[in-house]
Every structure is written in C-alpha cells, then in structure tokens.
Amino acid sequence: xxxxxxxxxxxxxxxxxxxxxxxxxxxxxxxxxxxxxxxxxxxxxxxxxxxxxxxxxxxxxxxxxxxxxxxxxxxxxxxxxxxxxxxxxxxxxxxxxxxxxxxxxxxxxxxxxxxxxxxxxxxxxxxxxxxxxxxxxxxxxxxxxxxxxxxxxxxxxxxxxxxxxxxxxxxxxxxxxxxxxxxxxxxxxxxxxxxxxxxxxxxxxxxxxxxxxxxxxxxxxxxxxxxxxxxxxxxxxxxxxxxxxxxxxxxxxxxxxxxxxxxxxxxxxxxxxxxxxxxxxxxxxxxxxxxxxxxxxxxxxxxxxxxxxxxxxxxxxxxxxxxxxxxxxxxxxxxxxxxxxxxxxxxxxxxxxxxxxxxxxxxxxxxxxxxxxxxxxxxxxxxxxxxxxxxxxxxxxxxxxxxxxxxxxxxxxxxxxxxxxxxxxxxxxxxxxxxxxxxxxxxxxxxxxxxxxxxxxxx
Ligand SMILES: *Cc1c(COP(=O)(O)O)cnc(C)c1O
Numbered sequence: 001x002x003x004x005x006x007x008x009x010x011x012x013x014x015x016x017x018x019x020x021x022x023x024x025x026x027x028x029x030x031x032x033x034x035x036x037x038x039x040x041x042x043x044x045x046x047x048x049x050x051x052x053x054x055x056x057x058x059x060x061x062x063x064x065x066x067x068x069x070x071x072x073x074x075x076x077x078x079x080x081x082x083x084x085x086x087x088x089x090x091x092x093x094x095x096x097x098x099x100x101x102x103x104x105x106x107x108x109x110x111x112x113x114x115x116x117x118x119x120x121x122x123x124x125x126x127x128x129x130x131x132x133x134x135x136x137x138x139x140x141x142x143x144x145x146x147x148x149x150x151x152x153x154x155x156x157x158x159x160x161x162x163x164x165x166x167x168x169x170x171x172x173x174x175x176x177x178x179x180x181x182x183x184x185x186x187x188x189x190x191x192x193x194x195x196x197x198x199x200x201x202x203x204x205x206x207x208x209x210x211x212x213x214x215x216x217x218x219x220x221x222x223x224x225x226x227x228x229x230x231x232x233x234x235x236x237x238x239x240x241x242x243x244x245x246x247x248x249x250x251x252x253x254x255x256x257x258x259x260x261x262x263x264x265x266x267x268x269x270x271x272x273x274x275x276x277x278x279x280x281x282x283x284x285x286x287x288x289x290x291x292x293x294x295x296x297x298x299x300x301x302x303x304x305x306x307x308x309x310x311x312x313x314x315x316x317x318x319x320x321x322x323x324x325x326x327x328x329x330x331x332x333x334x335x336x337x338x339x340x341x342x343x344x345x346x347x348x349x350x351x352x353x354x355x356x357x358x359x360x361x362x363x364x365x366x367x368x369x370x371x372x373x374x375x376x377x378x379x380x381x382x383x384x385x386x387x388x389x390x391x392x393x394x395x396x397x398x399x400x401x402x403x404x405x406x407x408x409x410x411x412x413x414x415x416x417x418x419x420x421x422x423x424x425x426x427x428x429x430x431x432x433x434x435x436x437x438x439x440x441x442x443x444x445x446x447x448x449x450x451x452x453x454x455x456x457x458x459x
Pocket of ligand 1: 256
C-alpha cells in the first residue's frame with residue numbers, strides 16, 4: 001500500500017527557536033528598516049522566505065564532514081573530496097572554487113565581458129546581470145514568451161527562445177557574444193525549469209556559431225527532477241544521470257553552492273577551456289584565494305562535498321518539489337494569484353494581478369511584501385520594478401512582472417509553518433484593495449533593492 005502524503009524525509013535533530021512578535025512590533029520594525037525587508041533584523045522575522053540561498057538546514061552527515069575539514073592552504077584532502085563530488089555530477093576539466101556564485105560571475109565576466117559585448121541568457125539573475133553590466137557588456141533575456149506570462153502552464157517556462165537567440169547572433173555576430181548562458185531553474189522567471197530538449201537546442205545553436213555555452217546551475221537538481229517528472233522518456237532515469245547529461249551539453253558553469261548543493265556558503269566556476277581557466281585562476285588569486293580553496297575553508301568544502309551527494313537523492317527531491325507545490329496549490333485554490341506552474345524553490349505571488357490599483361512604478365510587489373510581514377512576520381522578496389526597474393542610464397521602466405517571491409529554505413520549515421503562511425497570505429489577499437504603493441526615498445545603484453529606503457504613499 002502506498003500513501004499519498006509525502007512526508008519530510010528527515011526528523012529534527014537540533015532546533016532553533018522562533019521569536020513571536022505582534023503586528024505593532026512588526027510595523028515598528030519595518031519602519032526602522034526604511035520599509036526595506038533586507039534591512040530587518042532576522043530575529044524580527046517569524047518565517048523567513050527572503051531567500052533559499054544559504055538558509056537551508058545541513059544534515060547530520062554534513063556536520064560530521066565539517067569535523068574532517070582540513071585547513072591546509074594548498075592541496076587539502078578536503079579540496080580533493082570537494083572536487084571529486086563536483087566532477088561526479090559536472091565532469092568539467094577545471095573547477096575553480098569561490099566563496100559564492102557572484103564571485104564566480106565576477107571572475108568569468110571580468111575575463112570575457114567588456115564594452116560592446118552581449119550576453120544572452122534565458123533570464124539573468126540580478127547579480128549575474130549586474131556583473132555583466134559592470135564590465136560594460138549588455139545582458140539580454142531571451143526566455144520563451146510563456147515564461148513572461150504568469151498564468152501560462154507550459155511545463156518548461158524557463159526555456160530559451162531559440163529563434164530569438166539565433167536572431168541575436170545573426171544581428172550582432174559571434175564576436176560580440178562571448179558566451180550564451182542558461183539559468184537552471186530560471187530563478188528570476190519564477191523558478192521555472194528548462195527542458196533537456198531546449199538545452200540540446202541551445203547547444204546546437206552555439207555549435208553552429210562557435211560560441212561557448214555556460215550554465216548558471218544553482219538549482220540543477222530541482223531542474224533535473226522536473227525533467228524526470230515532465231519530459232517525455234525521462235521518468236525512469238536517475239537524477240544523477242540527467243544532471244550529467246545536462247552538464248555534458250555545456251562548456252562550463254557558474255554555481256552558487258548556497259542553493260541546491262545544500263551549503264550555507266560556497267560556489268564555483270567550472271569549464272573545459274584551458275586558456276580561460278588560467279585567466280580565471282589568476283583573477284581568483286587576486287580576490288578569492290588559492291585555487292584549491294577559493295574563498296572557502298576546508299570545512300566548507302567538506303560540507304559541500306556531502307551536500308552535493310544529498311542534493312540528488314530522489315526521496316529528498318520528491319519532498320522538496322512537493323512541499324513547494326503544497327504552498328502554491330493551496331494559495332491557488334484560495335484564489336491568490338501565483339505564477340503557474342509552481343516552481344522548484346519558491347512560490348511567486350503575482351502582485352501585479354493582486355494589486356491592479358497600484359502602478360508598477362509605485363511598486364506593488366514591495367507593497368505586498370511589506371503587508372505579509374506586518375500581518376504575519378513573513379519575509380518575502382520583491383522581484384519586480386524595485387529589483388529590475390532601474391536602467392543602466394538611470395531611467396526607470398516597469399519590470400516584465402511584479403512578483404513577490406516566497407523562497408523556501410531547504411529542509412528548514414515544517415508543514416505547520418507552511419499552513420500558517422497560507423492563512424496569512426489569504427488574509428492579506430482578502431484586503432488587497434486597501435494596500436497602497438510606495439516611493440523610493442534613497443537608493444544606491446546597481447542592485448538598489450538591497451539597501452533602498454521606501455515611504456508609503458498617502459491617500
Ligand atoms: C543565487 C544565485 C546567483 C548568485 O549566487 P550567490 O551565491 O548569491 O552569489 C546566481 N544565479 C542564480 C540563478 C542564483 O539563484
């Protein structure tokens with residue numbers, strides 16, 4: 001007999017207390033934070049869905065591995081265990097450890113970016129875009145049309161528009177395009193997966209134009225699970241085989257090990273090109289460290305080596321994807337607009353649809369995120385015109401979608417926490433017409449969303 005409830009495939013081994021607060025205390029806290037959720041003290045948050053980055057719970061076996069951490073400056077056994085674990089899934093010639101994903105991006109785009117260059121991606125993640133643009137290059141998003149439609153139920157909404165990619169290459173020529181990137185899953189586009197077929201298509205286009213193909217592979221395991229679940233002929237495969245096939249289609253990758261690899265810190269850059277690897281290692285030594293530790297301690301490398309092995313276990317991935325869908329399905333059933341189908345690591349509330357009375361440049365996503373915090377102590381993240389509206393020339397333009405991301409930390413919250421979130425979100429949605437927009441009172445650039453301050457509009 002099989003039962004339909006998919007339970008957490010672990011039990012609790014060590015606990016962290018949550019601090020209960022009242023709505024009055026939360027209103028005061030968000031006011032002190034300039035209405036920016038990034039500026040809150042984490043203790044003032046009850047359920048922290050700001051990000052799934054580095055916020056997961058490590059396993060008993062990861063903590064045990066940490067005890068084996070060898071802190072030799074060069075050639076540590078911890079480095080070799082990390083390398084073996086990475087190359088088991090991503091058999092690239094060169095693996096360059098970094099302290100997190102953006103360090104890998106910074107190094108790669110310093111080497112291959114620059115004025116006049118164009119980098120296509122299905123959708124650039126915010127730090128990826130910032131690192132491309134910082135070199136003077138242009139970051140272009142070419143996700144399929146369904147990927148921009150929050151209501152479309154396409155099974156692989158992260159796919160690249162192959163015709164648009166080819167047009168871009170014809171228009172600008174191969175010299176202008178140092179690399180084609182694919183983000184799996186497509187984080188900024190709703191945590192939506194990319195199909196194996198589409199990845200093969202991108203490979204084929206890149207081959208025809210002689211352009212390297214890189215993966216932003218932060219959520220490779222979740223993406224592989226979706227391929228297994230949704231793509232014809234993949235249902236019987238081991239996730240590790242799917243991951244290896246995905247890797248075999250690319251020439252290199254960037255990784256934030258704070259996502260699927262189940263680490264609290266870490267990342268890497270990997271590639272097959274010897275010359276590029278030499279250049280990247282030189283840059284690595286300038287800012288990160290020696291090539292056998294990057295920005296990481298030996299114990300971090302151990303935690304990641306073990307985390308990578310756990311990240312591709314089927315029981316874990318089945319629970320992971322199901323528990324995210326559980327939140328999204330409950331909100332959908334209650335009539336709260338969320339991006340469909342539910343992504344891997346997060347549920348994206350469609351603030352544009354829920355708050356049509358707030359103009360995109362009055363930041364409906366920010367308004368909804370603050371309302372969720374005030375009502376229930378839930379911290380989400382605006383992914384809309386606050387994050388993407390500011391253009392490199394200083395002008396402002398509405399983002400493609402106005403979303404609030406509820407990112408689910410891995411193995412951290414239980415079903416009763418999620419039931420509470422569902423109750424709070426429904427109560428906020430019921431009085432959506434009372435929410436008001438915000439205006440920005442101070443902002444840095446780029447990446448203004450991390451530290452900007454806001455003021456609620458009157459009236
Ligand atoms: C998190 C993330 C990054 C950046 O990684 P950090 O470790 O936060 O620097 C890059 N791309 C994607 C898709 C991400 O989710």
